[in-house]
Structures are given as C-alpha cells and as structure tokens.
Amino acid sequence: MATEKKYKWHKLAKPDEFLVAEGVVMHLAVPEKHFCITQHKGEYFAFQAKCPHAGASFEHAHINDSGCLVCPLHRFQFDIRNGRNVSGEGFYLVTYPIQTNEHGIWVGMPEQIW
Ligand code: FES
Numbered sequence: 001m002a003t004e005k006k007y008k009w010h011k012l013a014k015p016d017e018f019l020v021a022e023g024v025v026m027h028l029a030v031p032e033k034h035f036c037i038t039q040h041k042g043e044y045f046a047f048q049a050k051c052p053h054a055g056a057s058f059e060h061a062h063i064n065d066s067g068c069l070v071c072p073l074h075r076f077q078f079d080i081r082n083g084r085n086v087s088g089e090g091f092y093l094v095t096y097p098i099q100t101n102e103h104g105i106w107v108g109m110p111e112q113i114w
Helices: none
Strands: 007-013 026-030 033-040 043-048 068-070 077-079 098-101 104-110
Touching: 026 104, 033 104, 043 098
Parallel strands: none
Antiparallel strands: 007 104, 026 033, 033 043, 068 077, 098 104
16 A cells, blocks of 8 residues: 655745745755755756765756756756656656645655654
8 A cells, every 4th residue: 555755844935935046056954954946937846955976066056948957066967846867877866845825835845754
C-alpha cells in the first residue's frame, strides 16, 4: 500500500508579496532545511540548496528557457518541476512543493518518519 507523503508547511510570504524575480535563484531557510527558490513563467519552484553531484551552491545558478536549473560548477541540468537530471548524468534534484492561498505563499518540507 502506497503512503502519501506528509509535509510541514512554512509560510514564505504574504499572498501578494514578491519573493524572487523570474529566472533568479535565491537561497532561503526554514528551521529544518536550507533550500533555493526561483520563479519560472510566473510560478515559484523550490529545491535543494546544493547540487546532488558535488555540492555546489545553487544560489546564483540560472534557469534556462526550458525551466531547467543549470549548475554553475559542471553545468549539469535539472528540471525544477520534477527534479529529473535532464542532462543525463543520473543524479536527482530534491524538489519541495509550493502552495499559494489567501493566507500566503508556502513551502512544504517532508515530515521525518522515524
Ligand atoms: S557540482 Fe553541480 S554539476 Fe557538478
């Protein structure tokens, strides 16, 4: 039986507040995790702060026209919508869900199950 992933939601901004410009990658933190956020085609995306290949910081990385994060160190590319390593090296980018509602813009961090 498949279990549904549970998240702890953290408010990042008010609903109409500006978080980050289109294509810019910004570093943020919530109590349990550092992560990066960007905007692509009017939608926010959140993902791990460091590259799964060799740990380069994604702050100041760029998002290409296809919506892929390009690592500044070795140029591996990751789809920010699903974490897929589209340049084919076999790594996986951890992504975090973003929700917007009347109370704000939220990021979901997976709850630890021990
Ligand atoms: S550290 Fe990101 S591709 Fe190597």
